[in-house]
Amino acid sequence: MSYELTNHGYLVNLEDWNEHVAKELAEKEGAELSEKSWDIINYLRDEYLNNNGNQPNERNMVKHFKKIWTDLDKVDTKSLYNLFPTGPAKQAGKIAGLPETKRKGGY
Template sequence: MYGEEMTLADLERDNNGYLKDLNEWNEDIAVELSKEEGITLTDDSFKLINFLRNEYINNNANQPNERNMVKSLKDDWKGKLSTKELYVLFPKGPAKQAGKIAGLPETKRKGGY
């Protein structure tokens, strides 16, 4: 596969469909994963996805809850940002669904703050 474009079918995933190697992720893979999830990605979707990747990769594998997502992203968001807006983008849960599309391991954290 060296030098070739990887597709979702080429990538190793766990039983829940999460990528086993987050380094194999790119935006094209994110689009393919979002289609499996039945959602369309927007610029705001990618803001959250890139935030989650940055937190995981550069902040000791941190996987923030929805409250911390809103707190961190509100200044860079068009309009008012609340947890509701995150669920509009990722109806199955911003932490789990956006994390999956971001190529991150499945979060083991339970809901709540």
């Protein structure tokens, strides 16, 4: 399957995304996809597709995953950056096939 990327490495067409594409994008990004990485990717896709194009920032992601990841002692921005070192909102969003966010930072 072929797909087109922007100059910054984001999918041009949201419909081209699937798990295989996500794995290829993650490889280009140097990110390993764990179960928690997929939790973030699926959360971002769900928010974008089912919540009027919402792209949560890191603070909102931490709030959400504190409720979900009960197996971790602490869920904070560091735990998100451990999964997506160049920025959980932007890097995970790119791997999730979402458009590039125009937001400046995590907060």
